[in-house]
Structures are given as C-alpha cells and as structure tokens.
Amino acid sequence: MKKILLVLLEVLAIMSLLGCGTQKYVVNATGGYELDKKSYAAGEEVKAYFKYIATDTDYTFYCENEDVTIKTSYDNSIGYVITFTMPDHDVTLGVKSRNTMTIDFEADPAPPAAEPEPAPADNGSGIWKCPECGKMNAMLYCAECGSKKPGLD
Numbered sequence: 001m002k003k004i005l006l007v008l009l010e011v012l013a014i015m016s017l018l019g020c021g022t023q024k025y026v027v028n029a030t031g032g033y034e035l036d037k038k039s040y041a042a043g044e045e046v047k048a049y050f051k052y053i054a055t056d057t058d059y060t061f062y063c064e065n066e067d068v069t070i071k072t073s074y075d076n077s078i079g080y081v082i083t084f085t086m087p088d089h090d091v092t093l094g095v096k097s098r099n100t101m102t103i104d105f106e107a108d109p110a111p112p113a114a115e116p117e118p119a120p121a122d123n124g125s126g127i128w129k130c131p132e133c134g135k136m137n138a139m140l141y142c143a144e145c146g147s148k149k150p151g152l153d
C-alpha cells in the first residue's frame, strides 16, 4: 500500500510540475500497437511500437487524423516504431496487414484454343464423283464407266 501511495504522490508531483492546465490527449491505437505512455501533451513526441510481426506479412501503418504525419522505422530488437508529434487532440492509429504469401494470380487466361478450320468445300480440286458408278474421278470422263463429268455441258 505504501508503494501505491508513493506512486500517487509522484504522479501528483509530476502533474503539479507540468501545471494542472496542461491538456493531455490520448492515442487510440488498436491492432497490436504498444504505446510508451497513456496520454500526451500537444507537441510531445509519441512513440508507438508494433512488436508482433509475422515475417510473411506486409504492414501499413496509418493515422486516421489527416493533420498528423507519422514516421515508421524498423528496429531489429523492437519491431516497427511509429513516431509522430502529438497534436492538440486525440489521435487514432491503425494498421493494415497483407499476407505476402498470397500471390494474386491475375495473369492473362490462356487464349482459347483456335477453332479448327472447317474443311473447305471441295469445289476447286477438280475431283468429282461419277453419278453413274460412284467412282471418284479427276479427269473429264469417268475412268470406270466413261460418263461425262456433270456440269460440263
């Protein structure tokens, strides 16, 4: 109990040092962020840490407040460190993650197989079927029965 009282006194002492009029603002950070403090005064540097990192995931850190510009750096022993200067209002941080193992296969689909060319009607080869005996002929007269090629009149 003594310790808690001491901490309380300490907090009170700090608050009085900073002045009771110093307005503090909070950072609403969800999705894995850790903050170095619970609240910040305007102009203070805020450090948010993002430690739980999956190696196959891309993270995009953003601030929902348009007037706040965040800086993202990477520390091998900590993880991502997001820093910004506290404005005179609360700030909301967000994070978007994307698994890099998921590759978007949006390659062109295989072109449809070319339709086979329809066999051209046999009208130029000169081959004809004899109406009398059924033999296929290339000459003007049927080699089998001597009939004349039809349509030669």
Ligand SMILES: [Zn+2]
Residues within 6 Å of the ligand: 130, 131, 132, 133, 134, 135, 142, 143, 144, 145, 146, 147
């Ligand atoms: Zn014939």
